[in-house]
Amino acid sequence: MSTDTRVMDVEDFNVRIFELWSALWNGELSLADRIMAPQFRLRYAQPGTDAFDHIRHPSQLAEMIAQFRAARPGLHFAPDGEAVADVHLADGGPRGKIAQPYLARFTGETGRDLRISGIDMLRIEDGLITEVWSVSGGRTGRAFYNN
Numbered sequence: 001m002s003t004d005t006r007v008m009d010v011e012d013f014n015v016r017i018f019e020l021w022s023a024l025w026n027g028e029l030s031l032a033d034r035i036m037a038p039q040f041r042l043r044y045a046q047p048g049t050d051a052f053d054h055i056r057h058p059s060q061l062a063e064m065i066a067q068f069r070a071a072r073p074g075l076h077f078a079p080d081g082e083a084v085a086d087v088h089l090a091d092g093g094p095r096g097k098i099a100q101p102y103l104a105r106f107t108g109e110t111g112r113d114l115r116i117s118g119i120d121m122l123r124i125e126d127g128l129i130t131e132v133w134s135v136s137g138g139r140t141g142r143a144f145y146n147n
Contacts, residue, residue, distance in 0.1 A: 010094060014085045017122065018100045021129070024062075025077040027069055032058035037128040045135045046118075075106040080117065093127040104136070 017035065024031040036058040044052045055061050069075050081101035087094050099121040108114045118136025122129050 010085075010087050010089060013094045013127070014083055014087055014098050017094075017098065017124065017129070018079045018083065018102075018120075021120065021122065022077045022079060022102065025065060025069075026075075027065075029062040029066060032062040032065075035129055036061060037125065037130045040129060041131045043131070043133045045133075046137075049134075072106040074113075075104065077102055077104050087124060091126070094124050095126065096124055098122050098124065 020031055020035045024035065038058070039056050040061075042052045042055050042061070051064065055064055079100050080103035083098055083100040085096065085098040087096035087098055089095070099119055101117060101119045104116045104118065106114055116136055118134060121133040123131035
């Protein structure tokens with residue numbers, strides 16, 4: 001992330017990184033270069049997400065998110081529920097892990113509004129996301145917090 005995060009306190013960083021992560025998934029694709037490390041690892045447990053296993057660079061992630069969104073009309077992600085964080089400042093930048101539940105909303109194939117919960121865990125090094133673990137129920141999942 002840019003040097004502006006180096007002067008943030010850790011609690012602000014924890015909130016902001018998930019806001020930016022959600023905004024990236026909501027179509028602000030230029031954020032990939034700003035919040036992702038030059039090389040990173042994605043570990044998605046959802047059915048049908050095997051293609052994410054081979055993504056290592058911000059431009060690849062932005063391209064995959066664009067394709068993912070094109071197949072899901074109205075897709076919107078938002079942090080949902082309480083975050084759990086073990087992030088500290090090291091060498092002036094945030095480092096550690098943060099997990100945050102999220103809510104994804106989109107229009108299903110039948111035209112019905114779907115709401116699905118999941119959780120993402122981000123590994124942060126020098127203020128950038130270096131690894132993501134993500135779990136949700138996929139298209140057949142359900143929402144837990146915002147019911």
